[in-house]
Amino acid sequence: MINKILLEILYRFKLTFSKIKLKFGIKTGFVKSLMIAPYKGFGSREKVYLIGRVLKDRGIGLSEISDSRWKNFSKMYKRFMSWEIPNVKVKATINGDSWIAETDDEGYFEFFINPKQPLQNTTPWVSLELELIDQIVPNQGKVNTKARVIIPTKDVEYGIISDIDDTIVPTGATRIWEMLKTTFLGNAHRRIPFPGVAAFYQALEKGTDGKENNPLFYVSSSPWNLYDFLTEMMSVHGIPLGPLMLRDLGLSREQLIAGSHFDHKLSQVEKIFELVPDIPFILIGDSGQYDPEIYLQVIKDYPGRVKMIYIRHVSEKRKETVLHVKNKMKSLGVDMLLIEDTLKAAEDALSKGWIREDDIQDIINEKIQDGLNNS
Template sequence: MYKRFMSWEIPSVRIKVSFQGYNQIVVSDEEGYFTVHLKSNNGFEIKKSWNEVQLDLLDQIGKVPNPVTATNKIFIPIGKVDYGIISDIDDTIVPTGATRLFEMIKTTFLGNAHSRLPFPGVSSYYQALAKGSDGIDSNPFFYVSSSPWNLYDFLMEFLDVHQIPKGPLMLRDLGLSKEQFIAGSHWKHKLKQVEKIFQIEKNLQFILIGDSGQHDPEIYLKVIKDFPGRVKMVYIRDVSPKRKTAMKEIQLEMNHLGVDMLLVKDTLEAGRHALSMGWILPSDLIEIQESKQKDEALN
């Protein structure tokens, strides 16, 4: 974990991106990150949801031997897309104690992808949402978190180990500012990333999932106001008893805007509601219940 945070930033280097014969060259920013927008006039031949993109470093970096290559996965739905899902990670998928600084630091640095366990039933619940009403994994997941990009590989391994549907991770740059260790506020980062997803996926409605501990409901309320008619449902895991009054006020305001917010104690409660709305299959609710019981036995 220490090595993840001792990373070197390599700005202004060129990376060639290749996908199905289409090539694009991008340049890393001052933090060493780069963004790719794959667009082809001829379109792409898509036979499966998950596809690989080839990445090649074009510039020499110090004494690092060439070639430097990598692959990355992209998700392109091939079935009927009912909705997209945007989920928080900390205290929504996995307990982190994000509202208690020391506990969060201890959990982050002393746990690994195998030892850190998600909330009971989360894996089956998210799989059910990914499959939707037709049983095909075609509903895309997006994960928005205030965790730094340094934890990207850890979080991807965590999703893989616990069989939670993969999706883009929208994380935060690690940097110093006068006010805080990680530059940029939790609120601004999350709101910007969620609204970025809405702007890219212009024709998709979303189910938003978060927790009551780190202002997810307030962020989602702002999204509902900025993108009317685009949010199908908001599920909030109840992890902060002190915020009961605030949650009720936000819930009422969302209702006035035509969106329901369900404050849930566990995953099974959210699964039952999703089934009642016809968003998941009855067989998947049974799987959620059995999975929750098994996970609780492990915890």
């Protein structure tokens, strides 16, 4: 009871401080331009989910491979020292119809859109218009942007859900100092994926017909502050883009810092399963932070929806536990492959008829090139 009261006091103090800071920033002209930061959404032709944030325009821009550690740190500082705009209305428009959402205390807005007519998309990506309705700063002008949501087409074969840290890129997520150094002093060009990952994910996106219709989703315990950093990293290295489901690490009424890694990732994976119904999924993760246990729970909650699980072996300490989870999955009719090499997962996917043989050579070539670049 005392802890709950203390948490409420701390949270109210945080809100008061944020309001005073924002009011001061607007009055002094430090906050003079705003931005809508949409995060890629997803759903079906009948329901669309989109989340985003209204912030002071940080002017971060794209990185260069030659950027110094100080410049990288400066940009990362801006990402985390954000100015959130609470309690303002954002309008989303698609096919001439509009919906309104209001930002919360942290500047986040969330849309669950039920189009009046089912979307008739022939390609996976659909665009929405977003516009800030409220006037917040002097001479604000129009604040608007486009958002993209991925809607599986009739040609979809399966979806892919992947972790990021130590699954796509080595980050040392189980070694805090190594992870902090990589995050704050590096940039999108210097975050190098595991060899062959980009070509493998491209092959999964193309499936067997080569049409790039299979949607990819990324679920991570990284904070939303890193969203643009992660999407830039994927774009730079040729990893197919898709919705990123991250989390807010700040103080809230319910928690001092962040909820558990397990609960966050499980809830986000299951949100994808709920909003993207009727298609099976390949799940990809690593052995370091409970991905196998999370995916086991997904198998139990959504029987028949998981095609395969690929787990990158990064933790010798957890190997016995992971193999035990693998046996439980097997008893439920789902295979899990523990790999140290992306090519092994690709060869397995090829043997099951999920990717094209032509794409295997691309994965081999990329793996060789990545190995040369990292040597």
